[in-house]
Amino acid sequence: MLYELLLASTVLCLTYNIYKYMVKKTIKLPGPRGLPFIGNIHSFIQDGGPVWQVQKWANKYGDTFKINILGEEIVILSDYDSIYEALVERSNDFAGRPFEKSYVTKKLFSHGIFIQDFTQRFEANKKLGSRGLKQHGDGIGRIVNLSNENISQTVKEFKEENGQPFQPHDKLQNLFCRIIICVLLGENTPYKEDDGEFARKWLEDIEVNLRGPFFYLIQMFPWTRYFGNPVYSTMNEMMKCRNKTFTEWIERFKHYKQESGERTLIKELLAAKEDGKMTDDGIFGIMIETFIAGIFTTHTTTSGFLLAMMNFPDIQSKLHEEIDHVIGKDQLPELSDREKMPYMEATILETLRYMSMITPIFHKTTCDTNIAGCDLPKNTQVWMNLYGMHHDKRYFKHNPDSFVPSRFLDSDGHLVPHEERKAVLAFGAGRRVCLGEVLAKTRMFLLFTQLLQNFYFEQADPENPVLFDMRKFIAGPDTLVATKFKIVAKPR
Numbered sequence: 001m002l003y004e005l006l007l008a009s010t011v012l013c014l015t016y017n018i019y020k021y022m023v024k025k026t027i028k029l030p031g032p033r034g035l036p037f038i039g040n041i042h043s044f045i046q047d048g049g050p051v052w053q054v055q056k057w058a059n060k061y062g063d064t065f066k067i068n069i070l071g072e073e074i075v076i077l078s079d080y081d082s083i084y085e086a087l088v089e090r091s092n093d094f095a096g097r098p099f100e101k102s103y104v105t106k107k108l109f110s111h112g113i114f115i116q117d118f119t120q121r122f123e124a125n126k127k128l129g130s131r132g133l134k135q136h137g138d139g140i141g142r143i144v145n146l147s148n149e150n151i152s153q154t155v156k157e158f159k160e161e162n163g164q165p166f167q168p169h170d171k172l173q174n175l176f177c178r179i180i181i182c183v184l185l186g187e188n189t190p191y192k193e194d195d196g197e198f199a200r201k202w203l204e205d206i207e208v209n210l211r212g213p214f215f216y217l218i219q220m221f222p223w224t225r226y227f228g229n230p231v232y233s234t235m236n237e238m239m240k241c242r243n244k245t246f247t248e249w250i251e252r253f254k255h256y257k258q259e260s261g262e263r264t265l266i267k268e269l270l271a272a273k274e275d276g277k278m279t280d281d282g283i284f285g286i287m288i289e290t291f292i293a294g295i296f297t298t299h300t301t302t303s304g305f306l307l308a309m310m311n312f313p314d315i316q317s318k319l320h321e322e323i324d325h326v327i328g329k330d331q332l333p334e335l336s337d338r339e340k341m342p343y344m345e346a347t348i349l350e351t352l353r354y355m356s357m358i359t360p361i362f363h364k365t366t367c368d369t370n371i372a373g374c375d376l377p378k379n380t381q382v383w384m385n386l387y388g389m390h391h392d393k394r395y396f397k398h399n400p401d402s403f404v405p406s407r408f409l410d411s412d413g414h415l416v417p418h419e420e421r422k423a424v425l426a427f428g429a430g431r432r433v434c435l436g437e438v439l440a441k442t443r444m445f446l447l448f449t450q451l452l453q454n455f456y457f458e459q460a461d462p463e464n465p466v467l468f469d470m471r472k473f474i475a476g477p478d479t480l481v482a483t484k485f486k487i488v489a490k491p492r
């Protein structure tokens with residue numbers, strides 16, 4: 001039934017877009033021809049997912065090209081110069097978000113930060129979110145303490161596996177969930193086991209159920225929800241679960257009043273509501289974004305790091321050596337250790353580069369502007385192909401498709417100057433830079449260090465090793481997510 005609907009909607013679309021298609025060819029860039037009226041949309045379900053199709057086109061059409069989706073021209077940038085120009089040099093011109101026609105994304109993440117267009121509401125929400133995460137000054141000390149405490153708990157859980165193969169994903173997901181709940185609600189509000197269940201359910205839906213043809217169908221043709229599109233009922237369940245959980249969290253937060261005066265994200269949001277500057281929808285929107293982004297991204301990056309450790313024992317032993325030398329085995333890591341551990345910094349940087357798990361990033365022009373010498377009208381969608389840029393030989397000379405942390409080190413083992421690693425923009429840059437960059441980098445450093453202080457990581461089945469191969473990751477519309485695997489964590 002739904003496939004017939006897909007056909008019917010395509011036909012309707014043909015009629016609706018005919019005028020647009022005939023007249024709207026305003027952007028003078030090369031690009032794939034596509035099918036009449038639907039453009040290149042069908043290509044996104046081929047070749048393992050959108051990210052790989054974008055790489056193929058970039059190889060063929062170059063750094064700057066356009067595609068066509070249902071009559072709309074979309075520009076894709078793949079090289080550092082134009083991505084930097086758009087994100088940083090003319091940040092305001094490219095700071096819009098193109099989600100007004102994306103039904104699922106809009107429903108699930110409305111009123112927050114990520115999907116908001118470049119409006120005053122966006123700026124106010126981002127400022128509030130940033131204040132609430134407290135990633136600077138005293139706030140960072142608090143993040144270090146609560147991260148270290150929770151990571152030690154995960155280390156204990158890994159030890160309980162007694163060096164036998166196990167799947168680390170749920171333990172890691174619980175870890176990030178515990179940390180982000182502390183960040184949201186403050187340390188005085190107790191964590192409950194159900195909180196982890198909520199995260200698991202949402203992330204599973206995002207990673208597994210919000211994919212494939214039904215997802216794209218309802219995303220573009222919301223009326224298919226009246227004809228049994230299964231994604232619609234998944235979304236409704238997710239929203240119900242979100243509203244119930246967040247209402248309970250806010251009540252719990254109010255119950256365990258934060259005597260310390262510590263300003264947590266919830267406290268900031270509730271205070272803004274009292275001042276008439278925030279709605280309930282806004283509170284839920286910002287909470288769900290920080291919650292999901294706070295778990296999903298770092299969780300996937302950690303899976304990548306563990307895959308790297310299992311596959312490259314020489315890299316792992318260099319990290320062991322560095323940790324033993326700088327911190328030893330019994331002391332908890334501190335942020336000040338980071339600058340003394342260039343090999344760890346290089347390995348984190350390489351993990352972010354090699355994986356490029358958020359790609360492409362979706363932007364939109366906020367005025368008539370231009371990029372790489374090409375004029376773009378206001379409201380043009382511009383996608384930044386971070387994976388392409390991070391795997392470009394021009395910026396990463398030693399085989400960009402290999403995992404090589406030492407590419408970021410000089411001959412004395414120091415981190416190369418910023419100029420030589422500037423093309424790693426895993427958190428974006430400029431107006432729409434990631435809100436949780438400092439939190440994410442801090443947690444990754446503390447977690448990876450504590451894990452390697454305590455374990456040797458090995459393949460669960462050396463005869464059938466699990467490779468660190470991005471092609472094996474699940475490709476969503478703008479993400480690459482690791483599938484589950486088993487690992488051995490041998491105590492050191």
Ligand code: HEM
Pocket residue numbers: 087113114115126289290291293294295297298301352358361362426427428429431432433434435436437439440
């Ligand atoms: C390894 C971890 C992470 C990576 C690689 C990552 C990467 C990114 C990227 C590439 C963007 C889009 C930038 C753009 O569109 O120009 C982004 C945006 C965002 N990230 Fe992250 N992120 C991570 C962790 C986090 C964490 C821990 C949080 C929150 C606690 C977070 C919250 C956000 C938010 C709210 C935005 C939207 C910002 C905006 O639209 O202005 N992220 N992130």
